[in-house]
């Protein structure tokens with residue numbers, strides 16, 4: 001079966017130095033692949049390369065079976081990929097939450113009513129329907145994260161690529177996020193330092209180290225992450 005996304009021996013240079021040094025991966029339909037690894041290893045660069053925001057100087061990038069080399073190749077494939085940036089402020093740009101979440105569907109051919117309905121449903125699916133009328137840039141960091149994800153889900157992509165989705169998200173919202181991602185019917189490429197979240201969601205993992213990818217194990221222990229419990233004084 002054709003991979004949804006694939007990289008073959010991809011090299012990405014920045015200021016003359018290799019950030020990706022022959023990275024290869026393949027994401028199949030229904031897979032939930034986690035990319036883990038230390039800071040600066042090249043994980044964000046990998047995601048950016050997959051959507052054509054960074055250009056490979058060697059190797060091949062294929063999206064949905066199509067070899068992508070130039071902006072002309074990447075552009076028609078991008079609506080099929082929902083990419084959650086590492087920084088929510090790079091993603092939100094409309095005055096209100098509902099406008100932000102409806103933007104993608106509107107831009108890909110939905111009527112205003114359809115886009116509005118999809119946006120409201122995506123917000124409600126994440127338990128944040130009440131944020132619809134709020135001013136986007138005044139949301140908390142965790143709220144912004146969920147709103148960005150709602151915007152991607154509203155587009156009904158084939159693949160979600162998430163860069164640190166749980167950053168700044170509290171425990172209750174983290175569960176909502178996890179449940180929404182479990183319900184998401186497409187494939188998932190997840191970059192995360194949150195081992196517990198990776199163990200809860202991913203079906204496979206790869207380790208990125210100094211620009212190269214290698215298979216990694218997921219330690220599927222229910223309490224892989226620590227649980228610091230804060231008790232009230234009378235506890």
Ligand SMILES: Nc1ncnc2c1ncn2[C@@H]1O[C@H](COP(=O)(O)OP(=O)(O)OP(=O)(O)O)[C@@H](O)[C@H]1O
Nearest residue numbers: 014015019037038039040041042043044045046086
């Ligand atoms: N715009 C840029 N200009 C120059 N170097 C950059 C730029 N963006 C990233 N880098 C460098 O490229 C390397 C890979 O960065 P990248 O953001 O892909 O790593 P990462 O694995 O996502 O890290 P983290 O876990 O900290 O998010 C790092 O050494 C980083 O300093």
